Amino acid sequence: MNDLAELKNFVVAHARSQALRPDHYDPLLARIRNDEDGTAGSWVREWSDEAARLADQGKPLEAGAHYNMARFPFVDGPARQRALDRCIAAFDSWRTSFPAVERLDVELPGGRVRCWTAGLDPAAPRPLLVMTGGIVSIKEQWAPVLPQLAELGFAGVVTEMPGVGENSMVYGPDSSRMLSAVLDAVGNRADTARCYALALSFSGHLALRCALEDDRIKGVVSAGAPLHHFFTDSDWQRRVPRVTTDTLAHITRTGPDTVYGLIRDWALSGKELAALRIPVAHVTSLRDEIIPPGDARLLRERVRGVRLLTHDDVHGSPSHFAQTRLWTLLSVLRMRGGHADQRAALNREFARLRYRPEGAREAHAKGIHAAAGT
Structure with a gap:
C-alpha cells in the first residue's frame, strides 16, 4: 500500500502531461480515501470508475489516461493490473484511427x-x-x-x-x-x-x-x-x-x-x-x-x-x-x-x-x- 499523500502529490505532473486540468482531477483526488486494492474510495477504484465513464462516452484516449493514473505508480496487485490492461486496451482502441501507429x-x-x-x-x-x-x-x-x-x-x-x-x-x-x-x-x-x-x-x-x-x-x-x-x-x-x-x-x-x-x-x-x-x-x-x-x-x-x-x-x-x-x-x-x-x-x-x-x-x-x- 502506497502513501496516499505522496500519490496525490506526485500524480499531478503526470495528470497535467495528459491534458487533465486541476478542476477535473482535484475533485477526483478529494474522493480518494485509501489505497486498498480496488475497494470503494480507493485510488484505483476512483480513477478507474472515471475511466469507465469516459470509455462509455466513446473517449478512449481520455479513458486510457485515467486508467494510467489508476495503475500509478506501479502494479502491486490485481486492481492495478486490471487498470494497466484497460489502459493499454483503451490506447489500442484509440490508435485504430491512426493506422500508422503500430506495436x-x-x-x-x-x-x-x-x-x-x-x-x-x-x-x-x-x-x-x-x-x-x-x-x-x-x-x-x-x-x-x-x-x-x-x-x-x-x-x-x-x-x-x-x-x-x-x-x-x-x-x-x-x-x-x-x-x-x-x-x-x-x-x-x-x-x-x-x-x-x-x-x-x-x-x-x-x-x-x-x-x-x-x-x-x-x-x-x-x-x-x-x-x-x-x-x-x-x-x-x-x-x-x-x-x-x-x-x-x-x-x-x-x-x-x-x-x-x-x-x-x-x-x-x-x-x-x-x-x-x-x-x-x-x-x-x-x-x-x-x-x-x-x-x-x-x-x-x-x-x-x-x-x-x-x-x-x-x-x-x-x-x-x-x-x-x-x-x-x-x-x-x-x-x-x-x-x-x-x-x-x-x-x-x-x-x-x-x-x-x-x-x-x-x-x-x-x-x-x-x-x-x-
Whole structure:
C-alpha cells in the first residue's frame, strides 16, 4: 500500500502531461480515501470508475489516461493490473484511427521490450526519435504524439524503462543496452544512424549512458534525470519520497532497504559526462524532491555545450508543463536541424509562454500543442 499523500502529490505532473486540468482531477483526488486494492474510495477504484465513464462516452484516449493514473505508480496487485490492461486496451482502441501507429515487440534474453511506433518505412527511412518516460510512466502516456512525428521528419518509437508497464526486463546496471536493442530492431525501417532520444527522468540516465557506447544516438533531451549524486549520496537518499524508493525497489526486484546499495555503482562519473560528444538539453526543477541539485550542477559543469531550462518548481515541473513540452520539442528540432519555419513559430510561442501566468499557460496549452504537432 502506497502513501496516499505522496500519490496525490506526485500524480499531478503526470495528470497535467495528459491534458487533465486541476478542476477535473482535484475533485477526483478529494474522493480518494485509501489505497486498498480496488475497494470503494480507493485510488484505483476512483480513477478507474472515471475511466469507465469516459470509455462509455466513446473517449478512449481520455479513458486510457485515467486508467494510467489508476495503475500509478506501479502494479502491486490485481486492481492495478486490471487498470494497466484497460489502459493499454483503451490506447489500442484509440490508435485504430491512426493506422500508422503500430506495436513492436523486442525480445531480449532478459525479457520483452514493448513499444509503439510510427513512420517506420524501409523504402524511405527517416531519422528516429525514441521517447521514454521515467520509472512511473508507461509508454501509453507519451505515445499519442506518434501520429504527428512524420510532419517533423521523424520516425518514432515510444517505449518504457525496464520493469515499467509491459517491459518485463529487470532494471539493472546494463539496462542502457535495451535502447541499442530497440535501434537494432528498427534499423531496416528507420535511419537509426541519426537517432535522437527524448528521455525523461530516469530514462535520461539510460540514454546518456547508451550514448557513450552507441554512436547512433546523436542527441539527448531530458528532464529531471539522475546522473551521479542520486545514486551515491546516502544522505539525500534518506530524503527521497517513499513512492520513488518503492518503485525503484519494484523495478529492480529488490527491497526498499537494499535498493540504494544496489544502484550505487550506476552513477555517471564526471569523466563520462565530459566524454559526451553529442548535444544535450535538460530541464531542471530547482525544488526537485527526487533529484539532488548536485546532478544538475554536474551536467552544467561537465557536458560541453549543454542547453538548460530551469524552473522554480518541484520534480517534473507540473506548473510549467506546457513550457517544458515546447522547449523539449524545440531542443530535438535544433539537434536535428531543418524545419526553420516550425522552429521559429515554436520559439515565438515559447517566449510568450515563458512570461504568462500559469493559468494563461494552461488555457493556451491546447493551441500550443497543436502548433507543435504534439
